[in-house]
Amino acid sequence: GNSVTQMEGPVTLSEEAFLTINCTYTATGYPSLFWYVQYPGEGLQLLLKATKADDKGSNKGFEATYRKETTSFHLEKGSVQVSDSAVYFCALSLGGATNKLIFGTGTLLAVQP
């Protein structure tokens, strides 16, 4: 079936460190891929997306590249800030008959000053 696997957290980094959160997927088709972010006490917000292979999504210094050959969509940021502390969710959508987003379990990122 269709699924998303994320690295388990929590991930604890110092400010200005490099961030990678791994995400791999299984899908019977050509999904669109997303990263959502959930700040404490809030709902999820779309962070970035990619709709086809080799697309790179980017926003707020975060990047992720849709890699079809490795079925991955890893999230990266060159220099994290304390304000980036949040839970990050990788998700896929196949649209069509499925009509839903399939989420990973989320990765908690804690950035220390």
Added chain:
Amino acid sequence: EAQVTQNPRYLITVTGKKLTVTCSQNMNHEYMSWYRQDPGLGLRQIYYSMNVEVTDKGDVPEGYKVSRKEKRNFPLILESPSPNQTSLYFCASSPWGPYEQYFGPGTRLTVT
């Protein structure tokens, strides 16, 4: 301001007492959806709606009902809540499908 609103934000209730969580969006979106978020499980879809009067089950629909009588509103109904429905619930909407969804702030429900 474009937003998805949910009410109440927090609710403590007892087993078997019917409740409704309201969801409203002001973006004229076609697609709306309900999720529950549980530790270690991420978000799981309960129900979704492609348009007015069109609803369908998600992955965990048991114990829930929904309706979509108006485009902007998509209430979640628990006819007889049980403790295993204690969770954090999110409503979401998007212009036309399950792609870029806008989420509400969440409703934390506790059933004792």
